[in-house]
Amino acid sequence: MFSIYKKLLVAYMLILACILLLLSVLFYQYFKADLFMKSQNTLLDAGQYINTLLIQFDRNTLTQHDLQQSINTVGEMTNARIVIVEGKEYLENEELLKDVFQIHDESLLTSLKEIFQGKTITRQIQLAEDLNSHVLGVGMPITIENEVRGAIVLFTPVSKLEGTLTKVVKMIFWVSVASFLIGVILIFIMSKSISKPIEQVSQSALQLASGKEVTDIPMTRKDEIGVLVQSFNEMKQQLQKTEKMRKELIAGVSHELRAPLAAIRGFVLGILDGVIPSNQQEKYLTVILKETEHLTRITDDLLDLAKLEAGNLPINKTVFNVSSLVNEVITILSKHRVDKGITIKTVYEAEILLLADKARIKQVILNLVENAIRYTNPGGNISISIRELSSTISISISDSGIGINVEELPYIFDKFYRVEKSRNHASGGIGLGLAIIKNIVDLHRGRIVVESERNIGSTFTVTLPKE
Known part of the structure; x- marks a missing residue:
């Protein structure tokens, strides 16, 4: 049988573990979504920049060498592979498309069709054999003079992001462990402070029920448990007072009844046995009457008090x-x-x-x-x-x-x-x-x-x- 202390300790620890687990999962999911969103935004910004470079190249304000160097620089800065598709012939040759991208994704042709229609696409796609990793891809149309002339596709390995996420998971784990240990210490102290007065009340109640003398439980709290302790102390004092009065009642009633009953019995036996002469019987009968009236007063008092306390008077x-x-x-x-x-x-x-x-x-x-x-x-x-x-x-x-x-x-x-x-x-x-x-x-x-x-x-x- 678990004590209330153990029940509180286990319950609080389970609650703390569930809360930490839930917060850890939520934080991980939030960080993961935020990390992927930032990576996507970085690729989108890089794609917009490349589109600007292509516009400058089309206007002959940028050389082929400078264009290639700038695209390589963007790829290094974003840790992305950049593929530029010019012309729509790739849409009609899926094998050529897969050979260029080295990504076996059956939906790639569909995605390129959407890009050539002017849409920007972001997705996490299947394993890229040359990168040996799942990739995060961003595709956007090459728009020059309001005309879609091709597609810009940027790939970045998810493994890089997963490495960052692994570090985050480790950080969340150790923070959760530290929080759990600190929480356990606090729960231990709190459970003890809650259960100790209740256990004292329980033990005192058992001692009181067995007739032992019980001292007041110290009042150290001002909350509901403090009220419970105070109520128990008041109840205990009232019970002890009632018990004292009960003993006094037994002693008093026993004493009060014993003397007149003994006198009545003695005088009646004396009269019946002839010990008391007939000329003195009236005197002793008067004494018997007084003792009987005394017993009647005691009985009336007890009945009146019972009626008063019951509200029946x-x-x-x-x-x-x-x-x-x-x-x-x-x-x-x-x-x-x-x-x-x-x-x-x-x-x-x-x-x-x-x-x-x-x-x-x-x-x-x-x-x-x-x-x-x-x-x-x-x-x-x-x-x-x-x-x-x-x-x-x-x-x-x-x-x-x-x-x-x-x-x-x-x-x-x-x-x-x-x-x-x-x-x-x-x-x-x-x-x-x-x-x-x-x-x-x-x-x-x-x-x-x-x-x-x-x-x-x-x-x-x-x-x-x-x-």
Whole structure:
């Protein structure tokens, strides 16, 4: 099984090889066409020059010797064999034509006919026996006083051009090899930089799945791979946090259920076995009832949280008086407050109307006030204030209790998180209350914030839209 690094390396190398091969072929074809075109143009220019010389010879401004010498010079400069055909008798004698040109090309007679008709022809023709090479030929009419009097044919061996092309091929080959080697090095570095973070994510995911502790993967990129690494780190942190909360839930629920179930079982067995006398049974039945109510609260909290997170908790909004609701909560908790000698100060008007789910808002206020009483030392103070603004209503509950450490404030609304780690009845159970009220406030499009200082006290403020 190939790793992603090997796959990237092989894929990039194949792509690079294909690109270099394609560019090499295109460059070779372009250079070849350009080389032949320049050779043809050179022969055409030479043919035009020879035609000019023949015109001068016809006008007796150039001697036969000078004409021959000039044509020889042109042939040497262009590396071409020059054949001048005067008269049309060659067109009627193909064998004579082949004997003069020493080129066995059946189409030569046809080409000469086209030249005598005034056309200029360029072509690569068959093997010339005397030159032992394929040749590039150019033919053009001898035009004197607008009359075609013959043909000028120039041949140059293709072998000369092929020699140049061979050098070009070698150059292209070595340039391609050098480019490929440099490309392989760059591809190696690039493939490693791309695959390494992905492999780290893969290995970390496997370790995470097996339950091992995984550290964050270093962030060294700002592209999509960097986003992947960042997302994985955030997911890993969330999973580790969830796993921690799951363990705390198991520990908390186990502890919370074990004690009341053990008490209920013990008292029921005591009553059934007659260990507890009949005159004391009512007392122990009352204890059993309280433990049962505690178990019911735990079950209700778990069910409420599940419904809230699934979005299945109905919100039935009605208009009600928030001030009366707060007074009702204070009355419900009056026994706990009196037992600890806590004073509650209220600051709000007699009637403040709010459109919300009354039962759920009561649950929020009851939980916050109950927490304030629980974490306030005997003889302490609690203040409840309600502020009505143009579009919102704020409910603030302050206490002079033990407070919360600053580093713990960001986590107090998380499920199963508790500032007080001992999970007994008095210290608040399994830590679902604040998570539940946070979800209730969110469902009402409100917000809840907390300000606290250790050993000074805490203030929870719930802000809800009026409508």
